[in-house]
Amino acid sequence: MRGIFTISQLTIHEALRKRVLLAALVLGLAFLILFGVAFYFMNREVIESPRGPETQAQRALVYIFLTMAGLYAVNFLMVMMAALLPVDTLSGEIRSGAIQSLVTKPLRRSEIVLGKWLGFWVILAGYLLLMGGGVLLISRVVSNITPPNIAIGLGLMMLEATLLLTLSIAGGTRLSTLANGVLVFGLFGLAFIGGWIEQIGSLFQNETARYVGVIASLIVPSESLWQLAAYNMQPSLMRDMTLTPFSPASVPSGAMVVWAIGYTLVVLVFGVWSFRTRDL
């Protein structure tokens, strides 16, 4: 256990030292400022103007829509971070040989994998709290509205990030950095496209398209988790406006969450096994 924490600390320290986190934070803050300014002016010029929505309920809908758009962007940033931050951590050290000085210490190899995983998990969780919290705070301040089920929604977004993080770590035990990046983004892309095929399939009641989409979501459940998060964070009125990225026509079932958790665990165990059994 001591080993895991030492490696996690080292991982976080490295991300800070290499200014990866700084870049992510600057990008994130720039986004929040942009989002805040846009939200503010939308509110003043459009929503509250005489040409804007008439009833209070309609207004709330627009506010929630804007908030969801912000969270959708945060979701993308999280996906990028989860896939990219750890993409080089094992493959790079294996390639350079720097890993040799770690694995010859009195540490289990599993502690190295789990320590790195935990370090990045903490970074991602912090980033989600900051960015998701920022979006929610801005919409609260400007519009006095908060979407429902925030905890569930952010939890699901974190699960999505965790899944991609785990794929990226596990891939790095055997693949080069470039191949690993291609793999993780490829899988994410597959899930993304699959998610849309499924949505369009359910809208037009095309069973084949739905089937293809469901298969893609099973291969990589990342996009399903976002859809489930988005579904949970909006009032029922808005759920009926299908085919925005945040109001899915077909809602992934709760079983998808169980699948995603099991999936993540299996990938993590595979990553540990794969690192333990390789020559360095």
Next chain:
Amino acid sequence: MSNAIETRSLRKEFGEKVAVANLTLTVQRGEVFGFLGPNGAGKTTSIKMLLGLVAPTNGDGTVLDAPLGNVAARAKIGFLPEHFRFQDWLSGREFLDLHGRLYGIASSKRKTSVEKLLARVDLYDAANRKLKDYSKGMLQRIGLAAALLNEPQLVFLDEPTSGLDPLGRLIVRDVINELRAQGTAVFLNSHLLSEVEITCDRVAFVKDGRVVRETSLHETSNVIDVELIVRNASPELLRDLSQFGKHVKQLNGTIHLETETDARIPELNRWLVARGMDVYKIGAAKPSLEKMFLDVMGEDARAG
């Protein structure tokens, strides 16, 4: 006391390539052991198997009485890798501190060890600079310091002087002598035979992944290698020289022969002069490790 290292028929294949064919060796506690062989002979791969970095295809062994790759035993092992590449975003001091932590050394103890070792490898002035700004030799020095942090009972040094200046080499030599004095066993890979000759107690020669010869460097040899340079050495001369000793041969203009006693050298000199030869040099050469290496490997040794 038990041995520091024992292996039985260790073998490693990388696909078709046999990197180590059959490694059986014993290194005693407190012994400085030199592991010599041409490029690609399997020296680094052997160290990696002993450290658990690479899983043997066959065979087994123990290191400090624990099976290969045992986690707890690593607390008592130091290692300087061949391609000293480290966490280069850390400063030298931070790097040593991190590695001390990974060894599980308590923080107060760590602090004194780190400062002591920074001074030992002469990096005190560069201690706060990032490793990525270090030169090759400086990296090797900090790597050496890291290998000593845990006051190990066994240290693996894979070509520890490959990047070092003459002063750095002197440090390595002194460090090895200090380790021997403390009873620490050292497993040394090196191509610098003159250094191995000074520092090691025993050496093994590996060729194509096998130990082909093991020899103690403390045994006093009762064979004297006589070196001789004369002008116009004829085949007849070489033939007649065999009355003075065995294994007469000519290498790069120098004639070598082996005798039992150096008393034969003045005799040989008189004999040559009497034959009217111009003698430019005559004397005894201690059989050097380099010569032994060439003898063992054969002139045709190729990088494997």
